[in-house]
Amino acid sequence: MSGREHLSEDVVLDAIYGIAEQDAEEHLRSCPDCAGRVSEWKQTRALASGTGELSNELTGEFLAAQRREIYQRLSEKPPRVRLWAPVLAAACALTVGVFVYHPGKEPKPVANAEVNDSQLFADVFSMEQSFEPAAAASVRVLFEEQQQ
Ligand SMILES: [Zn+2]
Incomplete structure (x- = not known):
């Protein structure tokens, strides 16, 4: 291990028990x-073993x-949370509102518009199909009547 790299957990454990290699000890002194x-x-x-290995001062x-x-x-953390909480809550409310509101509101007009368009075309088409012959017939009748 070079002196620049940090000690691995194993080497740190070795150092705790005083069995770390020389360069690890040197690293500890400089890092x-x-x-x-x-x-x-x-x-x-x-603390785990209950032995006061470190001095009370340390x-x-x-x-x-x-x-x-x-x-x-x-x-440090609570103010950040307090600052973000209303924003997050508002964002959540908006998101929920959008998700709750949209499926009920937006797709319906779209669906209605599509239905309306196709219905309108269908109605216009059926009207043309059903009325034109009648209109043409009546016009023809008028023409025939006027011609006669
Ligand atoms: Zn280190």
Whole structure:
């Protein structure tokens, strides 16, 4: 493993138990990220096993930092949620409204328009078919009457 790559979880575990290779130990000394992971693991292990492996000062510092981070996350997130909640709710309401409203409203006029168009054409066609002969006949009758 090169010094630049972060330690894998296995190497971090090795480092916790002090059996990591030399370059891993060197990486830990130069990389706060991995050193933090190791101390986090150590903290977890210490808490799990009940052995106060870390000094109270370190533990308190670590827990305080963890608590600050948690509080920061807690205090950061709600405003975002509160800001987005009405927008999301409005968007949801709109979406639901559109989905609920449209099938009832839009397809019907479209369907009616199609039906109306085809019905209109059918009506016009049937009217032409039924009326033209009659009209033509009556016109013919008129013509015949006038001619006679
Ligand atoms: Zn690292």
